[in-house]
Amino acid sequence: MKEAGARGDRPGLTRERHNITQITPEQKPRQAVYRLPLSLWSPAWVWTVCRAVGSVSKRNPARHRGLHMKLVVSVVAIAMLAVASLPAQAAQEPIYRASGVRDSGGAAGVGVATAIHCTNFDTTAATVRVRIRNFNGQVVGDSSVNIASRNTNTFVTHDTLLFFDNTNLSAGTVIDQGSLIVTSNSLEVICSAMIVDAASSAPQGIALHLVRSNPLPGTEE
Numbered sequence: 001m002k003e004a005g006a007r008g009d010r011p012g013l014t015r016e017r018h019n020i021t022q023i024t025p026e027q028k029p030r031q032a033v034y035r036l037p038l039s040l041w042s043p044a045w046v047w048t049v050c051r052a053v054g055s056v057s058k059r060n061p062a063r064h065r066g067l068h069m070k071l072v073v074s075v076v077a078i079a080m081l082a083v084a085s086l087p088a089q090a091a092q093e094p095i096y097r098a099s100g101v102r103d104s105g106g107a108a109g110v111g112v113a114t115a116i117h118c119t120n121f122d123t124t125a126a127t128v129r130v131r132i133r134n135f136n137g138q139v140v141g142d143s144s145v146n147i148a149s150r151n152t153n154t155f156v157t158h159d160t161l162l163f164f165d166n167t168n169l170s171a172g173t174v175i176d177q178g179s180l181i182v183t184s185n186s187l188e189v190i191c192s193a194m195i196v197d198a199a200s201s202a203p204q205g206i207a208l209h210l211v212r213s214n215p216l217p218g219t220e221e
Contacts, residue, residue, distance in 0.1 A: 090185040090186065091185065092127065092129060092183045092184065092185050093183060093184065093185070093187070093213070093214050094181055094182070094183050094213045094214065095182050095183065095184050095187065095189060095191070095212065095213055095214055096180075096181070096182040096191050096193075096210045096211065096212060096213065097179070097180070097181050097182075097210070097211045097213065098179065098180050098193050098208045098209060098210045098211065099177070099178075099179045099208075100177060100178075100179075100195070100206075100208050100209075101114045101132055101133075101157065101175050101177075101178035101179060101180050101193075101195075101208070102114055102157075102175055102176065102177070102178070102195045103157035103158060103170065103173060103174060103175040103178075104174065104198075105158075105172055105173055105174035105175075106158065106198065107158070107171075107172075108158060108159035108160075108171070108198075109159060109160065109161045109198055109199055110198055110199055111158075111198050111199065112195060112196070112197060112198060113156050113157045113158045113159075113160050113195070113196060113198040114132075114156065114157045114175070114178075114180075114193065114194070114195050114196075114208070115154060115155070115156045115157075115160060115162075115163055115165070115193065115194055115196055116130055116154070116155040116156075116180065116182065116191060116192070116193045117152055117153075117154050117155075117163075117191060117192050117193075118130075118147065118152065118153050118155070118182065118184075118189055118190070118191040119147075119150075119151070119152040119189065119190050119191075120147040120148065120149060120150065120151055120152075120186065120188065120189050121149075121150065121188045121189070121190060122149060122186045122188035122189070123149055124149055124186075125146050125147065125148050125149060126146070126147050126184055126185060126186035126188065126189050127144060127145070127146050127147075127184060127185050127186075128144070128145055128146075128147050128153065128182065128183070128184045128189055128191075129142070129143070129144035129145075129182070129183045129184070130142075130143055130144075130155045130167075130169060130180060130181075130182050131180065131181050131183075132157065132169050132170055132175065132178055132179070132180050133178055133179045133180075134173075134175050134176065134178045135175075135176050135177040135178060140169075140170045140173045140175060140178070141157060141169030141170035141173070142169070143155065143167050143169055145166070145167055147189070153166045153167060154166045154167070155167045155169055156168060156169065157169050157170050157171075157173070157175060158170070158171040158172065158198065159171070159198070160196055160197075160198040161198065161199060161200060161201045162196055162197075162198075162200060162201055162202070162203060163196075180193065180208075182210075187214055187215070187216050188216065191210060192207070192210065193207070193208040193210055194206060194207045194208055195208065
């Protein structure tokens with residue numbers, strides 16, 4: 001990038017690397033105008049712009065009087081616009097609770113395990129978190145995943161032969177009469193849970209009764 005000379009050396013200054021353009025004196029003889037695109041609101045770009053403007057202002061302070069203040073106002077306005085344009089992130093809320101979680105503590109495809117299936121019926125991806133506690137309240141499994149729209153994720157206390165298990169919560173841990181809680185940032189998530197024979201590819205097990213929290217308006221489970 002070429003450095004700008006003293007006043008009068010060139011009719012105008014163009015810095016394409018930072019996308020900053022100063023209008024020539026012939027176009028606007030009394031005031032320099034800088035055009036700052038809205039895409040340049042990262043800290044690195046703002047620092048680069050400030051250094052460039054500061055360099056020009058030091059060589060000609062009288063002509064660029066008030067330029068720093070205008071730049072500060074522009075940067076603040078751009079930052080506020082960027083924050084306002086960010087999508088609101090919904091908070092995680094409990095959507096299901098259940099009691100009676102069981103796991104024999106065996107290896108994959110052995111013993112007894114608990115499986116939780118969660119399907120996201122929302123039009124956008126949803127974050128779903130499953131937390132498992134043992135009979136004494138100790139947390140033995142805790143995992144959070146993003147589930148795409150219309151997709152299903154299967155959480156298991158350890159891998160089974162029956163299901164295509166996506167998320168292993170507590171492999172190798174014995175769970176006796178435990179509990180589970182499911183939270184999500186979308187109320188469009190529907191879940192079911194069951195205790196299964198991890199060594200069987202046939203559906204053998206016990207369905208767990210899930211208690212729904214924060215249901216969708218007009219629905220009943």
